[in-house]
Amino acid sequence: MSTPDSKKLLDTIIEGLGQPFYAIDKDWRIFLYNSEAARHFGKPASEMIGKRILIDVFAADADSERGRIIKDAMAGGKVVKGEALSMVGRHVSYVMFPLGEGLGVLFQDITERRLAEARLAEAEEASRKRAAELEAVLETIPTAVWFTKDPQARQLVANRRAIEMLHMPKGVLPSLSRLPPEQRPYRFYKDGQEVPADQLPLQRAARGEIVTDELLEVRFNSKDYRFLLMRSAPLRGPSGNIQGAVCAAADVTERHHYEEHLKLLVEELNHRVRNTLAIVQSIANQTFKHSDPKAATEFEKRLLNLSGVHTLLTEQHWQGAGLRDLVSAVLKPYLAPSNDRLGRVAFAGENIRLKPRSAVAFSMAIHELATNAAKYGALSTAQGSVDVRWTTDAGRLGLRWQESGGPEVSPPTHHGFGTLMVKRGLAAELHGDVAIDYDRSGVICTIDAPLQVLGESA
Amino acid sequence: MRRVLIVEDEVLVAALLEGMLRELGCEVAALSGNLSQALEVAATANFDFAVLDINIDGGPSYPVADLLIQRGVPMMFSTGYSTKRLPDRHADAVILHKPFSLEQLQAALARLPVPPRPSVDPRTR
Numbered sequence: 001m002s003t004p005d006s007k008k009l010l011d012t013i014i015e016g017l018g019q020p021f022y023a024i025d026k027d028w029r030i031f032l033y034n035s036e037a038a039r040h041f042g043k044p045a046s047e048m049i050g051k052r053i054l055i056d057v058f059a060a061d062a063d064s065e066r067g068r069i070i071k072d073a074m075a076g077g078k079v080v081k082g083e084a085l086s087m088v089g090r091h092v093s094y095v096m097f098p099l100g101e102g103l104g105v106l107f108q109d110i111t112e113r114r115l116a117e118a119r120l121a122e123a124e125e126a127s128r129k130r131a132a133e134l135e136a137v138l139e140t141i142p143t144a145v146w147f148t149k150d151p152q153a154r155q156l157v158a159n160r161r162a163i164e165m166l167h168m169p170k171g172v173l174p175s176l177s178r179l180p181p182e183q184r185p186y187r188f189y190k191d192g193q194e195v196p197a198d199q200l201p202l203q204r205a206a207r208g209e210i211v212t213d214e215l216l217e218v219r220f221n222s223k224d225y226r227f228l229l230m231r232s233a234p235l236r237g238p239s240g241n242i243q244g245a246v247c248a249a250a251d252v253t254e255r256h257h258y259e260e261h262l263k264l265l266v267e268e269l270n271h272r273v274r275n276t277l278a279i280v281q282s283i284a285n286q287t288f289k290h291s292d293p294k295a296a297t298e299f300e301k302r303l304l305n306l307s308g309v310h311t312l313l314t315e316q317h318w319q320g321a322g323l324r325d326l327v328s329a330v331l332k333p334y335l336a337p338s339n340d341r342l343g344r345v346a347f348a349g350e351n352i353r354l355k356p357r358s359a360v361a362f363s364m365a366i367h368e369l370a371t372n373a374a375k376y377g378a379l380s381t382a383q384g385s386v387d388v389r390w391t392t393d394a395g396r397l398g399l400r401w402q403e404s405g406g407p408e409v410s411p412p413t414h415h416g417f418g419t420l421m422v423k424r425g426l427a428a429e430l431h432g433d434v435a436i437d438y439d440r441s442g443v444i445c446t447i448d449a450p451l452q453v454l455g456e457s458a
Numbered sequence: 459m460r461r462v463l464i465v466e467d468e469v470l471v472a473a474l475l476e477g478m479l480r481e482l483g484c485e486v487a488a489l490s491g492n493l494s495q496a497l498e499v500a501a502t503a504n505f506d507f508a509v510l511d512i513n514i515d516g517g518p519s520y521p522v523a524d525l526l527i528q529r530g531v532p533m534m535f536s537t538g539y540s541t542k543r544l545p546d547r548h549a550d551a552v553i554l555h556k557p558f559s560l561e562q563l564q565a566a567l568a569r570l571p572v573p574p575r576p577s578v579d580p581r582t583r
Contacts, residue, residue, distance in 0.1 A: 270538070277556070278538070281557045282474035
C-alpha cells in the first residue's frame with residue numbers, strides 16, 4: 001500500500017466532494033477551487049486560483065450581504081452554516097469553516113429545490129383556496145349536498161342545507177344502508193313505495209350511475225315529509241376509478257303541493273263538467289223522450305260523443321288528442337264485432353296530435369258522418385262499408401271518408417246540423433277545405449288542412 | 459226483476475239513471491241522496507245491487523260501499539271523475555262514467571258479480 005503525496009490527496013478529496021468548494025487564505029486569496037465551483041461560478045480554476053475574493057474577483061460583492069457573511073466567517077473563526085444567494089445569483093446552502101488562517105467554503109446549489117418547494121407551496125395554497133371556496137359555496141347554496149369518499153358510501157359528509165333539511169344534528173349523515181331499519185331517522189319513497197337503501201341516488205352513483213332529477217319523498221319518523229328533486233354522480237380518481245359519489249337535493253315540496261293542488265282543481269272541474277253533461281242529458285231526456293224519442297236519442301248521442309272527446313282530452317291533460325285515438329273512440333259503436341247488422345268500418349292513418357279545439361271539431365264532424373251513414377248511407381245496410389284513411393304530406397293532412405256498398409245516394413234536400421258541423425264547423429276550425437261528394441255509390445268526404453294549425457297549442 | 463238501490467244526490471241524474479234501469483228491466487227499490495240516509499237504507503232495504511255516486515251530499519259514498527260489500531251485495535260506482543284514484547279496497551270496483559249511455563250502463567251491469575243464490579243441498583231436494 002503506497003501513500004499518495006498530500007497535494008494529490010487533497011485534489012482527490014475536494015473533487016470527490018461532488019459539490020462546489022473553494023478555500024481562501026488570510027489574505028483572501030483563493031488557493032483551493034474544485035471543478036464543481038468552476039461550474040457554479042462559470043470561471044475555470046486558472047482564472048481564480050491566486051485571486052483575492054471580494055477584491056480581485058466578485059469585488060462588487062464586497063459590501064453585499066454575501067460579502068458580509070464571508071467576512072464574518074473569516075473573523076469569527078468557527079463553523080458557519082446557512083443559506084444565501086451566491087455570487088452568481090443562485091440559491092445555495094453553505095458551510096464555512098476555518099482552514100488554517102483562512103476559510104473553507106463548501107456549498108450546494110439548492111435553486112431547483114427551492115423552486116420545487118415554491119411550486120408546491122403555491123399548489124397547496126391554490127388547493128386550500130379552492131377548498132375554502134367550495135366550502136363557502138356548499139355552506140351558502142340553498143341546495144342540500146352530501147357526498148361520500150368511499151365507493152361503498154359508508155360515510156356521508158353533508159353541507160349545512162342537507163343537515164337542516166334532513167333534521168340531523170351534526171355534519172355527518174348516517175348512511176341508511178348501514179343502519180338497521182328500526183334505527184333509520186328517515187326513509188325515502190318514490191311514487192309512494194319505499195326505496196331500498198341500496199337503490200338511493202348516492203348509492204347508485206357510487207356504482208357508476210349518473211342520476212338526474214329523480215323526485216323522491218323523504219319521510220321522517222316525526223311524520224314530517226319533504227319532496228326532493230335529486231341528482232347524483234360518481235366521483236372519480238385520475239384513472240377513472242370510482243372514489244365516492246356526490247348527491248344534490250332541492251326541496252320542491254311547495255312546488256309539489258302546488259302541482260297536486262292544481263291537479264285536484266282540474267279534476268274537480270272535469271268532475272263538474274261531466275256531472276253537468278249528465279244533467280243536460282237528463283233534461284233533454286225529460287223534455288223530448290216522449291214527444292220526439294228519435295230527436296232525444298240523436299241529441300244524447302251527440303252529447304255522449306262530446307263527452308267522449310272530453311275524456312280523451314282529460315286523459316292527455318288537455319294537451320291534445322291523437323287523431324287515430326279520436327277516430328277509434330267516435331267509431332267505436334260501429335266497430336263492435338257483435339253489431340253485425342251494421343257494416344264494416346275500417347280506418348288507417350298516423351296518430352297525429354290535434355290541439356283540443358281541433359280534436360273537438362274533428363270528433364263532432366266524424367260523429368255526424370257516422371250517424372248519417374248509419375241512417376241513410378253505407379252503415380244502414382249489412383253490405384255497406386266505410387273506409388277512413390288519412391295521410392300527412394308536405395305539412396298537410398289529407399283525410400278521406402268513403403262509403404261504399406250502401407243504398408244509392410242522392411243529395412240531401414236540406415242541410416241539417418250534420419252538414420253544418422262537417423262543412424262549416426270543421427273547415428273553419430282547421431283553416432282547411434272540407435268537401436262532401438254525394439256520389440251515387442257512396443258519400444265521400446275529403447278534408448284538407450294545414451298540420452300546423454291542427455297541432456299548435458291553443 | 460232485479461231490485462236496485464240508487465245513491466245519487468243530483469235529482470235529474472237520479473231520474474235519468476232510474477229511467478235507464480227500468481228500461482233494462484230493473485226495479486228501483488230505494489233512492490237516497492245523502493250519506494246518512496244512504497247508510498241506513500243500505501243496511502236495511504231489500505235489493506239485489508246498488509249504483510253509488512261517489513260524491514254525495516255528506517261526503518264520499520265509500521262507507522255505503524263498505525257496508526254493501528260486508529252484506530255481500532254487488533255494487534258499482536257512478537262518477538264524473540275520470541282519473542281519480544279510488545281507495546285501495548275499492549280499486550277493482552265496477553265504475554260507470556258520467557255521462558253514460560244505456561249501452562254503457564248495460565255493460566257495467568253485466569260486469570257486476572251475480573249475487574250468490576241461497577245454496578240448496580242436492581240431497582235434500
